[in-house]
Amino acid sequence: MSIYKDKTTLLTGSTRGVGRQIADHILASGGNVIGFARGTSTFEHEQYRQFNVDLSDATAVTAIFNEVRRHTNQIDIVINNAGVLTSQYAMIMPPAAAQSMVNVNLLAPFLISREAAKFMRKSKWGRIINIGSMAASLEPIGDSVYAATKAGLSTLANVMAKEFGSFGVTCNTLGISAIDSDMLAQLPRDKIEEIIKHLPVARFAEIDDILNIIDFFASERSSYVTAQTVFLGGVN
Ligand SMILES: NC(=O)c1ccc[n+]([C@@H]2O[C@H](COP(=O)([O-])OP(=O)(O)OC[C@H]3O[C@@H](n4cnc5c(N)ncnc54)[C@H](OP(=O)(O)O)[C@@H]3O)[C@@H](O)[C@H]2O)c1
Numbered sequence: 001m002s003i004y005k006d007k008t009t010l011l012t013g014s015t016r017g018v019g020r021q022i023a024d025h026i027l028a029s030g031g032n033v034i035g036f037a038r039g040t041s042t043f044e045h046e047q048y049r050q051f052n053v054d055l056s057d058a059t060a061v062t063a064i065f066n067e068v069r070r071h072t073n074q075i076d077i078v079i080n081n082a083g084v085l086t087s088q089y090a091m092i093m094p095p096a097a098a099q100s101m102v103n104v105n106l107l108a109p110f111l112i113s114r115e116a117a118k119f120m121r122k123s124k125w126g127r128i129i130n131i132g133s134m135a136a137s138l139e140p141i142g143d144s145v146y147a148a149t150k151a152g153l154s155t156l157a158n159v160m161a162k163e164f165g166s167f168g169v170t171c172n173t174l175g176i177s178a179i180d181s182d183m184l185a186q187l188p189r190d191k192i193e194e195i196i197k198h199l200p201v202a203r204f205a206e207i208d209d210i211l212n213i214i215d216f217f218a219s220e221r222s223s224y225v226t227a228q229t230v231f232l233g234g235v236n
Pocket residue numbers: 012013014015016017018019036037038039053054055056080081082083084085104131132133134176177178179180181182183184
């Protein structure tokens with residue numbers, strides 16, 4: 001029995017990078033996917049429906065759920081994947097870039113998780129999975145705000161795990177290491193390679209490393225796994 005069959009997954013940042021590959025995986029497993037992203041859809045699938053929303057706009061994030069409710073009364077799994085990164089020394093970080101990271105990486109997952117939890121409370125089952133980063137643990141120079149938002153995702157999940165546990169909802173975080181994407185391409189390759197070199201498993205992440213943990217958190221069998229952060233590659 002597929003983990004995702006007959007389930008609806010709300011996935012943010014479904015158009016590109018890691019999110020797109022998560023969408024492909026869930027759709028190939030027979031699941032329904034609701035994508036939250038800006039702009040028009042980059043692909044079509046009969047079980048994929050995209051809602052266009054700018055996650056940096058808190059009012060728009062809450063408002064989009066009125067449209068989602070007209071489309072479905074079922075959200076079983078949330079994957080808060082969308083993220084933005086501006087890497088810059090704190091002294092010269094543009095405030096607008098810092099604000100954008102807080103809005104997209106932390107406030108949007110908070111708003112989406114609590115709106116989705118209202119669906120899950122009715123069905124007495126749910127899985128909330130946040131895509132964090134090794135930066136939350138490694139705290140690299142230049143990533144003060146980014147790392148703080150990713151650390152904040154674990155805190156969000158841990159508190160929500162307590163608030164939503166009584167109606168069968170688990171909340172966990174996957175701290176991913178470096179994987180090739182538009183986001184990674186923004187960073188100097190030598191800086192990333194230096195970090196990767198010192199991980200217990202000294203290689204870049206592959207999509208299957210990520211899907212493995214998402215499947216684990218999403219599984220029926222993981223009802224007793226909540227308020228956990230799993231880092232890839234041996235980061236702790
Ligand atoms: N790649 C890595 O090495 C790495 C490492 C650690 C953690 N992560 C985390 O993994 C997740 C996925 O990263 P990625 O590498 O796949 O990034 P990416 O290639 O830059 O893709 C980011 C996704 O987020 C969406 N997004 C960004 N800002 C948005 C906004 N304001 N409103 C709506 N959607 C927005 C993008 O959609 P648009 O098309 O609308 O821009 C895109 O689908 C992120 O949370 C990131 O922090 C990545």
